[in-house]
Amino acid sequence: MLKEHAKLLGAFAACGEITGRKKLQKMIYIAKKISFPFQEKFQFHFYGPYSEELTLRVEELCNMGFIEEVREKKGGYYQYRYTVTPEGADFLKHTEVAIPSLKETVTEMNGQSARFLELVSTVLYFDHLSREEVADKIFTLKRKQRYTEEEIDQAYDYIEQLNKQLTH
Numbered sequence: 001m002l003k004e005h006a007k008l009l010g011a012f013a014a015c016g017e018i019t020g021r022k023k024l025q026k027m028i029y030i031a032k033k034i035s036f037p038f039q040e041k042f043q044f045h046f047y048g049p050y051s052e053e054l055t056l057r058v059e060e061l062c063n064m065g066f067i068e069e070v071r072e073k074k075g076g077y078y079q080y081r082y083t084v085t086p087e088g089a090d091f092l093k094h095t096e097v098a099i100p101s102l103k104e105t106v107t108e109m110n111g112q113s114a115r116f117l118e119l120v121s122t123v124l125y126f127d128h129l130s131r132e133e134v135a136d137k138i139f140t141l142k143r144k145q146r147y148t149e150e151e152i153d154q155a156y157d158y159i160e161q162l163n164k165q166l167t168h
Contacts, residue, residue, distance in 0.1 A: 004039055005066070006095040008057055009088055012067055014103035015110040018082045021055075022047050026117035027109045028054055033124040034162050036102060044141075048122045058082070066091055101166055108162070119147055120155045131156070 011018075011028065018024050029049040032038040040057070042049040061067045066088030070081045084092075109117060122142060126134045135152050 002091075002095075003097060005057060005061055005064075006092065006097040007038060007099065008054070009061060009066055009084065009092055010097060010099060010102060011106045012061075012082055013084045013089065013092055014106045016083070018110060019079060020114050021080050023110070023114040023117055024058070024082065025050055025054060026114065026121040027106055029121045030109060030117065030124060030159075030162070031102070031105060033121075033127070034105070034159070034166060036099060036105070042125075044125055048118045048142075049125050061088070104165060105162060108165070112158075115145065116151075116155070116158075118142075118145070119151060120158055123152065123155045124159065 008028070011031070018027070026048060028038055028040065029042050029051070032040070032042070040051040040053040042051045042054075044050075058067070058069075062069050064087075065085055068083050068085050070083075072079050072081065112120075119138070119142070122138055123134055126137050129137065135149065138147050138152060
């Protein structure tokens with residue numbers, strides 16, 4: 001019943017701490033796109049791919065006491081930090097959910113900025129388009145972010161790097 005919750009909890013546990021709701025959304029989306037078995041449905045939103053299901057699942061994990069959400073005021077906005085509680089760690093010990101390479105992959109992504117992960121997830125969202133069409137979408141839909149051609153190239157390189165990690 002809580003298999004999907006356990007998968008998500010495993011991602012939190014692998015990272016130790018995830019800072020930012022946007023970063024969390026992008027990490028899970030990217031992981032799903034590069035073949036990790038996350039089931040949440042995503043649609044394109046203001047900051048790239050977004051999953052209401054993921055938001056609800058995180059809320060449920062908080063309500064169950066498996067993850068702790070700390071809200072911090074940062075200038076003009078709030079930022080959220082997530083960590084696994086001792087109860088969450090205990091729950092994970094009793095689940096049969098083991099996802100090979102997840103720890104390395106989400107830890108790597110957690111070291112990236114939310115802005116960069118937003119770009120990477122947007123590139124993956126439009127992966128059915130040509131590279132040129134993806135760049136046009138980014139320059140149109142993400143105009144305020146002011147991404148450069150070089151950053152788009154870095155996003156493609158990063159996706160390739162993540163995929164290579166999975167095949168080794």
